[in-house]
Amino acid sequence: MNRNIRLTIRYDGSRYGGWEHQPDRPMTIQGKLEQVLARMLMLPEGEVPLVIGAGRTDAGVHALAMTANLHAETEMTEEEILAYLNHYLPDDIGVDDVQFASPRFHARYNATGKTYCYRIWCGDRKPVFERKYLTVTEGRPDTGRMRQAAAYLIGTHDFRSFCANPKMKKSTVRTVDEITIEEEEEIIRFTFHGGGFLQNMVRILVGTLLEVGYGRMEPERVREILEALDRREAGPTAPPQGLMLIGVDYD
Amino acid sequence: MNRNIRLTIRYDGSRYGGWEHQPDRPMTIQGKLEQVLARMLMLPEGEVPLVIGAGRTDAGVHALAMTANLHAETEMTEEEILAYLNHYLPDDIGVDDVQFASPRFHARYNATGKTYCYRIWCGDRKPVFERKYLTVTEGRPDTGRMRQAAAYLIGTHDFRSFCANPKMKKSTVRTVDEITIEEEEEIIRFTFHGGGFLQNMVRILVGTLLEVGYGRMEPERVREILEALDRREAGPTAPPQGLMLIGVDYD
Numbered sequence: 362m363n364r365n366i367r368l369t370i371r372y373d374g375s376r377y378g379g380w381e382h383q384p385d386r387p388m389t390i391q392g393k394l395e396q397v398l399a400r401m402l403m404l405p406e407g408e409v410p411l412v413i414g415a416g417r418t419d420a421g422v423h424a425l426a427m428t429a430n431l432h433a434e435t436e437m438t439e440e441e442i443l444a445y446l447n448h449y450l451p452d453d454i455g456v457d458d459v460q461f462a463s464p465r466f467h468a469r470y471n472a473t474g475k476t477y478c479y480r481i482w483c484g485d486r487k488p489v490f491e492r493k494y495l496t497v498t499e500g501r502p503d504t505g506r507m508r509q510a511a512a513y514l515i516g517t518h519d520f521r522s523f524c525a526n527p528k529m530k531k532s533t534v535r536t537v538d539e540i541t542i543e544e545e546e547e548i549i550r551f552t553f554h555g556g557g558f559l560q561n562m563v564r565i566l567v568g569t570l571l572e573v574g575y576g577r578m579e580p581e582r583v584r585e586i587l588e589a590l591d592r593r594e595a596g597p598t599a600p601p602q603g604l605m606l607i608g609v610d611y612d
Numbered sequence: 613m614n615r616n617i618r619l620t621i622r623y624d625g626s627r628y629g630g631w632e633h634q635p636d637r638p639m640t641i642q643g644k645l646e647q648v649l650a651r652m653l654m655l656p657e658g659e660v661p662l663v664i665g666a667g668r669t670d671a672g673v674h675a676l677a678m679t680a681n682l683h684a685e686t687e688m689t690e691e692e693i694l695a696y697l698n699h700y701l702p703d704d705i706g707v708d709d710v711q712f713a714s715p716r717f718h719a720r721y722n723a724t725g726k727t728y729c730y731r732i733w734c735g736d737r738k739p740v741f742e743r744k745y746l747t748v749t750e751g752r753p754d755t756g757r758m759r760q761a762a763a764y765l766i767g768t769h770d771f772r773s774f775c776a777n778p779k780m781k782k783s784t785v786r787t788v789d790e791i792t793i794e795e796e797e798e799i800i801r802f803t804f805h806g807g808g809f810l811q812n813m814v815r816i817l818v819g820t821l822l823e824v825g826y827g828r829m830e831p832e833r834v835r836e837i838l839e840a841l842d843r844r845e846a847g848p849t850a851p852p853q854g855l856m857l858i859g860v861d862y863d
Contacts, residue, residue, distance in 0.1 A: 371740045423741075447738050455738030487698050487706030489622045490674070494741060 369458035379420040415609040421601030428609040430468040474610035484547030496603035502574025509580035510573040511540040521590040525561035569596030620709035621678045630671040666860040672852030679860040681719040725861035735798030747854030753825025760831035761824040762791040772841040776812035820847035
């Protein structure tokens with residue numbers, strides 16, 4: 362039967378060149394999935410199914426629940442597909458759920474929101490066991506100042522200053538409806554929820570908020586950065602390993 | 613000044629050939645520490661200080677708090693040594709504490725007890741982010757049966773049946789005073805406390821308890837295994853990645 366297979370995928374992005382195929386980076390999450398699916402679907406040599414992800418994660422970024430879908434001809438059940446994929450995918454990619462979706466479901470076009478989480482480590486000791494899933498910083502940034510700065514980012518704005526691609530032709534207007542900044546012992550966790558995010562946007566937001574947290578920038582400066590519509594005004598791009606896609610919303 | 617430097621070390625053992633120097637395994641935790649310490653102490657080329665560990669952990673086994681010591685001539689403070697080691701050691705080895713101990717302190721001879729923890733994963737999904745620090749099993753073993761079996765192990769016994777080295781000439785009598793088996797959602801955690809443990813002993817104990825948990829062995833069988841004084845009577849050696857040295861006791 363022709364199925365629209367919806368997948369919920371968890372991955373440790375450490376050793377991958379991101380979600381999406383890259384001509385110069387052989388190993389991507391999408392590529393790995395397509396490789397295993399091609400075998401599962403017994404496609405002719407060289408043919409791979411197209412796996413549509415809800416979004417692209419950068420090299421080194423992780424996902425707790427990425428949503429993806431693909432159309433395929435198969436007689437397998439959802440449970441059989443789940444078991445097959447988990448068996449043949451490497452240890453750092455896990456499929457948590459397989460569902461047959463309606464033929465029109467599209468993981469990217471139907472996504473209405475996304476949640477990302479960014480974790481930084483401010484402890485004295487080295488985060489030996491957590492090291493691949495957070496970013497180590499020097500000293501503890503002031504979360505009060507960062508929350509003040511984050512308030513300017515909430516709402517619908519042109520986030521061009523927070524987009525890695527300066528030549529972006531499509532609209533850079535996005536809606537961010539929630540930013541929370543929580544301290545849990547040695548970890549500070551930033552959570553972002555919004556309709557969608559531009560290339561590197563969460564990482565540039567975190568890099569900018571950290572500038573404020575370390576006192577190198579005033580909270581009010583964030584409003585001016587938004588208005589400047591110029592990437593050079595914002596802070597640095599925070600490293601990828603602290604970032605995790607937590608989930609994707611659908612209506 | 614001549615110092616007896618006491619270190620508390622945390623490590624992810626995944627890519628190491630265990631704690632102790634092995635002629636055929638180039639990378640060990642002890643070796644890495646000695647390499648960095650030799651540079652810190654500016655010893656002549658080819659000379660390394662002897663780092664004494666509380667015990668040996670096998671290849672792939674982790675430590676939350678290994679204790680070690682070394683005698684060295686240095687003018688550095690405890691804080692300077694801590695900072696130096698954490699800077700030059702790789703990401704998967706962290707030093708949490710440095711203290712100048714009395715000249716007679718010996719990390720191995722003075723150790724009066726050790727705590728080990730072994731974690732198994734019984735969840736349906738793949739433990740993508742935790743995969744290096746636990747062992748995946750098929751299905752959930754019966755913890756009630758395992759606790760019954762564990763009760764036979766408590767006390768001072770000849771644990772020869774649970775020792776990897778059949779030619780062990782020294783005494784194989786050891787005291788285990790506590791074994792706890794806890795369930796935390798998808799994880800079952802075994803904690804062992806005792807005066808000392810033989811080679812692979814915790815892993816063979818876990819391998820045997822799992823046989824009981826899966827119903828392939830009766831709880832009472834554990835008493836007979838102890839009495840047999842024969843490694844072949846016990847269960848298999850559980851894989852290393854689920855094991856972690858939690859701490860070492862000193863009077």
